Amino acid sequence: MTDRILEQSPYAPVRYEATRPYARALGQRFMAHAAHGEPAARAFLQDQLFPRLREEVGRLGKPEGPGPVQNELLNVQVFGRYLAAGELIYDCASLAIDTLMTDLPDGALEAPALAPAASVYLHFGRDCGLRDDEREIEGAFVTGHPDHLQIDLVPAHFAHPLFFRLPLGEPLISVKLDLSDAQRTVPASIVASVEDALAINRSNFEQIADIEAQLSAQYGRTVKVPCAFENIAQRGPLLDRALRAAVGALVRIATRPEAVREDWPVGAPADRVAQANDASAKPGTRKTAVNSLLKMGYRKVRFVGG
Helix, strand or coil, X not given: CCHHHHCCCCCHHHHHHHHCCCHHHHHHXXXXXXXXXXXXXXXXXXXXXXXXXXXXXXXXXXXXCCHHHHXXXXXXXXXXXXXXCCCCEEECCXXXXXXXXXXXXXXXXXXXXXXXXXXXXXXXXXXXXXXXXXCEEEEEEEEECCCEEEEEEEECCCCCCCHHHCCCCCCCEEEEEECCCCCCCHHHHHHHHXXXXXXXXXHHHXXXXXXXXXXXXXXXXXXCCCCCCCCCCCCHHHHHHHHHHHHHHHHHHHHCHHHXXXXXXXXXXXXXXXXXXXXXXXXXXHHHHHHHHHHCCXXXXXXXXX
16 A cells, blocks of 8 residues: 555544554654653654754655744654554444543543543544634544643644745644542543643743743844744644543443444455454465555554444
């Protein structure tokens, strides 16, 4: 299967790898350093990954400012964790977002109870209802930690082949869902975590404004500092709904295993899928069909139903 076909996949991780020739190799290198602890991971990010990304993105084209490379620094880390956890995609697109949110528990939950693996990708789909006037969310990478979930929300149409021409590149929207307080309900934790994400974003822009004011005073003219991150000040309601949908999906996956089935993804050749899934076919025939699908780049997906 050609990269061009992979670029049209409904699943953001598949498109990301197809449009970033460096994604798998650098994601795996990041995880190899992360296995030695946080200091080793930070050193790799600063000393090796960032300069390497400048080279790799530069091979694809001239970036429009610092945004594309800066945001690829996070994207490669998120993708690396997804790779290391087994490339697990949970397709929730058959369920309405409001349905997923009904699975949100009223009480408290610990992070390890929610994550089906160290890192997964939740696919909600295009036009799923997670949108505001300017932004739409199609999925989320979720990484589990002992006391929190790191949720990186994926904008619709993420993984464009010409991402480097966009002023910001393709930033994910990162929210740390703090579940450390056993007395705080999940809905309350979501509200608090969204407020924290907005506060961090606001602080970043205030720091840029301070730097611009200092430089403008120093040089006697207006100075603008290139910005590498998105202003999410007006995105609170969207983030709240997206986190509720993500946690609802995780709860459904954890508590209703019968609602999850594994199959080949949407768009895989129907004849090969039929052969691979035909229990009455000869083992050799099924194996040939499976190997053919794998060779074309397809991987099985976990479909989450009602």
